[in-house]
Amino acid sequence: MSTLKVGLIGAGGISRVHADAWRALGAEGFVTSLEGADEIAAEYGFTEVADVDTLIDRVDVVDIVTPSSTHADFALRAIARGRHVVCEKPLAPTAADAAAVARAADAAGVRLFPAHVVRYMGEYRKIKETIDAGRIGTVAVQRFSRAGSAPLTPWFFRESTGGGVVRDLMIHDIDQAMWFAGPVAQVFAVQNPPTVDDRVPAPVTSHVVLTHRSGVISHIHGSWVAAGMPFRTSVEVAGSAGRVRYDSAEDLSLRTDAVAAPGSPDYLPPMSPQESPYYAEIADFVTAIAEGRDALVTPRDGIDAVAVAEAAYASIAAGAPVSLTAEAEEDPR
Template identity: 55%
Template sequence: MRVGLIGAGGIAAAHLDAWQALGAECLIASRTRPVALAERFGVEIVDDVDALIDRVDVVGILAPTPTHPDLALRAIARGRHIVCEKPLAASAAEARRIADAAEAAGVRLFPAHVVRYFDAYRRIKHDVDARAIGPIRTLRLSRSGAAPTPAWFFDERAGGGLIRDLLIHDIDQALWLAGPVTTVSATQDPPSAEGRLAAPVTATVELAHAGGATTRVDGGWLREGTPFRTTIEVVGTNGTREHDSAAGSARPGDVGDLPPSTGEQPYRAQLADFAEAIRTGLPARVSPADGVAAVAVVDAAYASIAAGEPVGVSADGF
């Protein structure tokens, strides 16, 4: 398999490590010409994105969120399968456009919601599906750490934003564990000013699920040097499951806004799942619809902040 990665930010090394562990031949394209990264992994830099797409079987979109629709549609037009970093797009409408185009072209689209592949979260999902704790009543999730440095993360109008970029991990977990959402209520402190954020900033997103469960997600981009931490607590009628990343230890390859992993490398597990789905035609753990639904809840969260009241979400999540 030949894989072309577009983008060379902090997440690129994890994708390169994972694809090479699967035996893939990798190429990379980026505006920054990532010479050090290319030398580290022994991969070729391709200066033209379309030329890269033409040479590969799978396109990995790792560039900033605002670029996702254009890059995805260019790859789909050439019949390439796509792995797209979360969020799939800056809005549910754009995410749906990508998903519909991939379906129409007969290519596979894999939103990279990698927390589904972290051992602790996967074990909780297993126990929920096995009814080990009974029907879910409440979920509480948190995610916080030092604020990122690239400016676009703080521009909500350009596809950035704390909820869109950071808390979407936990919103996806809530959807995975408790199902579709009917109502979203969100707050952010301090509020954005004309779409721009200043750090430190925190947010809370509360979800009412169609099945009766409720979720609260808290998170923040905090001061430089703040240790990264995530937590999850799932309370059912017959028991509780919980995890705190502060109780674990980081492994090589743990990156960015993700908790430490203690078992199989989650990026390797994620991309192995995607590669197997391409080989067999079977579903992967994350579907295009999952990617669209998570962005739809994010859209509703920002609409709730603007309105100062809860906002409804349609039954299909967008």
């Protein structure tokens, strides 16, 4: 079997965890970027390439880790030349653009993998398993929180080019909420302070309320806070028979409060996975290609997350809830 050739477009902070995963999987790596490609090449043993088109021609898989506004364009260029695509979240700035990328991949017979890494974090996977096993009964309400220092790169603060606290930070928990409770029927969102003239303020906080078609209500909080503040994330899912919760700032454990089966010990699994979730994510994508199966995250998941984020911005602008319509079954998965 020939060595998998992977091309990394972008050399920002997130590129390193992707590069590390590809290196651990034994892939031959190539990298191009407007700046920083030489550092990635030296650090991870990749070959620096002069431009995007040259890189696409030399690889089997293109991994896009660039600013959000460029994701759809780079993905479509790679797909048009028959390359599989891994794309950091969000898949595109709008749901229409994300769906166009997914349709192009389907028509070209190549694979598209939106990189929603939180699905590969051990704590969240155990919550999903707990819900699916019925340990907390029928889910009623979910609460998510994610907060950390505001990013430094200017594009993050322009909503028109794919930035913004909802689309960049909170989209992780938007995806988790739908993974746990299914599709969304209605979105209501607020942000304080408001975005003015396409400039997102910092510090900034947003709260998004999702009403799922299943009837579950999800509360999602996100904040970009002052520089130097530690990152914190938490999740709690409550059902008719108990709840499951995790908070990164507490005792570093996932805990389920539910009625135990006779003779069972208290349910307290360890928090930390044995491997990097980024490695688990990339490994799943590679195996999905080899086995011709779906990955844990599908193109449909990537589209849906963008659609909910887009609806959240529309709700903030209107000061009112925004309804989402069910997608046709033939749309990309």
